[in-house]
Amino acid sequence: MRTPGAAPVVVGVNGAAESLAAVRLAAREAVTRGRRLQVVHAFQWPDPRFGAPPQSYGQARREAARVVDRAVSAAQRCTPGVRVSGAVTDGPPVRVLLRLSRTADLLVLGDEDRSTDDGMPLDSILYQAVSRAFCPTVVARGPRPPSGPLLAAVDGSPESLSALHLAAEEAARRDAPVEVAHVVRRGAEQAGRRVLDTALAAVPELHDVRRRLLVGDPASTLVRASCKARMVLVGPRGRDGTQFLGPVALQLLRRGACPTLFVHGTTATGR
Numbered sequence: 416m417r418t419p420g421a422a423p424v425v426v427g428v429n430g431a432a433e434s435l436a437a438v439r440l441a442a443r444e445a446v447t448r449g450r451r452l453q454v455v456h457a458f459q460w461p462d463p464r465f466g467a468p469p470q471s472y473g474q475a476r477r478e479a480a481r482v483v484d485r486a487v488s489a490a491q492r493c494t495p496g497v498r499v500s501g502a503v504t505d506g507p508p509v510r511v512l513l514r515l516s517r518t519a520d521l522l523v524l525g526d527e528d529r530s531t532d533d534g535m536p537l538d539s540i541l542y543q544a545v546s547r548a549f550c551p552t553v554v555a556r557g558p559r560p561p562s563g564p565l566l567a568a569v570d571g572s573p574e575s576l577s578a579l580h581l582a583a584e585e586a587a588r589r590d591a592p593v594e595v596a597h598v599v600r601r602g603a604e605q606a607g608r609r610v611l612d613t614a615l616a617a618v619p620e621l622h623d624v625r626r627r628l629l630v631g632d633p634a635s636t637l638v639r640a641s642c643k644a645r646m647v648l649v650g651p652r653g654r655d656g657t658q659f660l661g662p663v664a665l666q667l668l669r670r671g672a673c674p675t676l677f678v679h680g681t682t683a684t685g686r
Contacts, residue, residue, distance in 0.1 A: 423445070423450055423518075423520060424519065424520055425512075425519040426524070427523075427525075428525070429525075435485075436525055437554075439490070440560075441490070446496060451500070456504070459508070508540045516544075521550060521552070523553050523555060525541075541668070542665075553675065553676040561644070561674070563644050563645045564625070565593045566594050566646070566647045566648070568597070568647065568663070569614040570598075574651065575650040577679070578678040585646070585676075592623065594624070596628075597627075599628065600631075627640075634662055638671060644672075647673060649664055651677040
């Protein structure tokens with residue numbers, strides 16, 4: 416295991432059950448990567464000069480500190496040996512998370528309530544942080560570590576190649592099998608095989624990989640495939656180079672069944 420380095424694994428918490436799932440995943444990732452874990456809660460409260468009573472501010476600040484303390488304790492319980500610290504950081508959550516992502520090895524976030532299919536507004540904290548972070552960002556799913564292969568989705572874009580390079584690193588780190596998937600519409604199988612050939616040729620460090628040429632709608636097909644994966648790795652912007660999340664990445668964010676790693680930018684160490 417590497418000596419814990421300067422670039423931490425950062426996890427954002429808000430007191431919800433989903434953020435505790437993110438803490439457990441982040442603790443495992445920190446130990447696996449030989450990094451320290453930084454737990455952060457972004458605190459924002461109206462200025463008392465504009466009508467917020469001082470005692471309400473103090474009460475909210477104490478509750479924020481308790482949120483962090485519970486998260487730190489959860490990390491220590493689930494992953495003995497993790498080096499973890501916690502902090503309440505003043506500022507809007509998205510701004511705090513983006514700033515920390517500049518110097519992080521990995522950013523980990525909890526899933527949001529998906530009680531409705533379309534459920535995630537584009538101004539949500541999760542969407543904004545995932546689409547704009549400066550380092551790879553993983554969204555936790557479920558209460559326990561899933562089994563199965565790492566599933567890297569490629570579409571011919573430079574960002575999907577970045578996801579494939581990271582999949583090679585993660586496979587070596589976890590001693591886990593890798594599946595590389597490309598989804599095509601019916602009749603485009605030959606072009607799809609070329610995309611897979613080109614992608615795998617560009618990542619020679621990836622060994623013993625299973626190729627998967629899938630037919631169907633890319634977003635829904637990859638969402639179904641995520642049910643049997645340990646983690647999905649995807650380039651968030653796709654071939655159209657959209658400023659935020661591409662349509663496939665957005666559906667994986669909304670409906671993915673396993674932890675999903677959005678690979679844009681590089682780790683702080685790589686930068």
